Amino acid sequence: MKQLLTFVKKEFLHVLRDRRTLLLLFGMPVVQILLFGFALSTEVKNTKIGVLDLDKSQTSFEIISKINANQYFDIDKNLKSIDQAENAFKGGKIKMIVVIPTQFSADINSGKKAQLQLITDGTDLNLANQIYSFMSNILLDFYGQQTLQQNSGVQAEIRMLYNPQLKGAPNFVPGVMAFILLIICVLMTAIAIVREKESGSMEILLVSPMKPYIIILAKAIPYFILSLIILVSIIILSVTVLDLPIKGNLILLFGISIIFIITNLLIGIVISILTKTQQTAMLISLVGTMLPTLMLSGFMFPVENMPIPLQMVGNFIPAKWYYQIVKNIMIKGTGLEVVWKHVLVLFAMMAVLFIIAVKKFKIRLE
Template identity: 55%
Template sequence: MKRLLVFIKKEFTHVLRDKKTLLILFGMPIVQVLIFGFVLSNEVKNTDLLVIDQAQDRASKEIISKVQASEYFDIASVTFDVQDVEASFKKGKSKAALILPKDFEKNLMTKHVAQVQILADASDPNHATTIENYLTAIIRDYTNSLNASMPYTIIPEVRMLYNPQLKGAPNFVPGVMALILMLVCVMMTAISIVREKEMGTMEVLLVSPFKPIMVIVSKVVPYFILSMLNIVSILLLSVYVLGVPIKGNVLLLFGESALFISTCLSLGIFISIKTQTQQVAMLISLMGMLLPTVLFSGFMFPIENMPFPLRMISNIVPAKWFYIIVKDIMIKGLGFAAVWKESLILMGITVFFLGISIKNFKIRLA
């Protein structure tokens, strides 16, 4: 028994001295609880809403005030022209629109029945349905407050843009593209280069007539080509099996996919240079790429629902920008004018990691 206690004490001492083990044991659960607690939410919070107030009467202003008072919506702007809806949706300035027609209060007071229109961006069908339910509930609550004196009825007319049938595939396909490319490009590139280090063949390659940068390029090119083939297979399945048409320019979609693949490959090169074993490279690729892609890309959970610090963190996740690009081109049918900002961000991330990788690679050679 005494020997057993001595071994237990030894193991405790070993664990307490190992800072990495302590970080995994205590740090990771705390971080995961905090992140999942804020991210895993089906509620609607801080959703940008465009209001078209054609009535501009007392009743319409009261409804706008009730919407603004809720924590669910941030009113992006209040305008008069219905044409602003399409432009706002295309630029990503709003996720939904509430249209209050002319003579809204007059119809409500004289006929006791009035209509409003709710438009939602249904490229994310679950989020669009939740937005509709929340807006309908606010309008119903306003109607109930009027019914204390007279029976009034406000009928919401709902339209789902870009995905009227509320299919899951238009939201699923862009997310899967981002997830697959991130994992395949980053993990496979990192492991393939680290494998050469572990086997001791990297030194042989580096002293060959090839320049060091050419060794890296030769490792990267096969995964670039295979990833482009992955894009082709995913798009073919989405069009002919899932019934999701490509509404935008196919060449633009392939060009943006090639840019995102380059971003992922640059991350893989960076990880390979910073690690010495395949296990470490795989762990960093999975934990460092899989979780952020799932949590912070907007694929599974709306980013606007998250607290401000997490929304800021999502901006450094490349998959978020590629997810937006694919949805805009493939689902909404928009052109390069709508995605040039996201493209510049991906290009900047690519150049940043390539620059750091090349600099560190030269230092290693010295």
């Protein structure tokens, strides 16, 4: 019994002295509770919408005031034309546009059924259905359930922009592209330099005349080529099997995808430089990239529903920006004039990661 207690004490001391193990044991539950509690929310909160009021009557003003007074929607834009409404969707911030027709108040006063059009962004089908459901409840609360079910009253007509067939592919294909490329690039390169350290071949590289950036490029190029092949495979499957045509510029999509791939490769290189074992590199690459990408990029859960601090953390995730770019180019057919800010952010991340990788590798060489 005494020997057992001695070994138990020894194991406790071993765990308590290992800071990385303590961080994994106590840090991960805290992080997961916070993420699952705040990020994984299917509620509709503070969703930005636009209003196109063609009637401009007291009745339409009352509807707009009712919508703006609840916690679910924020009226971000008061639009003046249908063309302006469609352009508002391309920016990605507006999730729904409420169109009030010219004869709206006249139809209600004459006892006719007035049409109210709700245009949603069909690229995220689940979110669009949730928004429509919440908006319908607001209208029901305003006019009364009995009024809406009679011949007179208001009838809300929904229109799914960019996805009238209500397909699921426009929702998950851009997210899958971002997720697969990130995981493969980061995971493969994360163990590249660590493998050299564990095998002892790093000593040969230390005395070689090659410059640090040459070694980094040599490690990254094979995975870069494999990532391009995977990207082409995903696009071909999306177009042929899932019947998801690319509405935007294919060359622009490939160019931005290359920036995203390089950024992910550099993340893996930095991880491999800063870690000593392949297991640690794999753990950091999976936990540090997979979970944030799934939870904070907007792929599975709306970013607008998250607290401001988590939204700020999500801005440092390359997959968030790439996911929005792919949605705009593939589904909405927009060009560089819409996504140039997202591209600039990705390019800045790539440049910063490359500088960090080269400088950290120089330190290792000295």
